[in-house]
Amino acid sequence: MEISKELVREIILEVLRQAEGESAPAGGNGAEVPPLRFRDVGPANRGTNRHEVVIGVSPAFGTAMTKTIIGIPHGDVLHEVMAGIEEEGLTSRLVKVNKTADVGFIAHEAAKLSGSGIGIGIIARGTTVIHQRDLAPLQNLELFPQSPLIERDTFRAIGRNAAKYAKGESPAPVPVRNDPMARPRYQGLAALLQNKEVQDVRPDMASEEVAVQL
Secondary structure, three states, rough: OOOOOHHHHHHHHHHHHHHHOOOOOOOOOOOOOOOOOOOEEEEOOOOOOEEEEEEOOOOOEEOEEEEEEOOOHHHHHHHHHHHHHHOOOEEEEEEEEEOOOOOOHHHHHHHHHHHOOEEEOOOOOOOOOEEEEOOOOOOOEEEEEEHHHOOHHHHHHHHHHHHHHHHOOOOOOOOOHHHOOHHHHHHHHHHHHHHHHHOOOOOOOOEEEEEEEE
């Protein structure tokens, strides 16, 4: 993805529109992607299925924001993660975490709700964490902090590894390609997207279990 002046200007204008309470198109980093159609299932409760992995997503994921920092639609992200979990013979459950946009705390919330004790947290720009219930919130099993380097195959591998942890295995960490220029190239855009994302946080709102048609 090439970051042009026009793209940065589009992101800035969208953030300003939202800050002023105006409607803005979903997405913001390239061509528009339609929002996901989430169906409310009910309050997110702790599961009893030891063969599940809970996927926790941020408040703006799939709605106010619809694709990652490199333009992968959020529907594709969920498809790949869920497919990876299913490839290991486990099931997934989807939770919208409303009270924070911090990926570590989202992942920890997902792990606490998971019957297996393993959860995945994903925020809108693509940053992802695999977490375990009995770890501290700022600890984790695997962290993927550089969202510009997370491709579709990486999301699928994250799903597979999370399922392996849930089965009691100790998988090798998911490999992520290294690009020392990714941080300086995308740092400004990531900050703008984070600014946009936190506007949907509802600190007093409980997590909700949701379903989505992919």
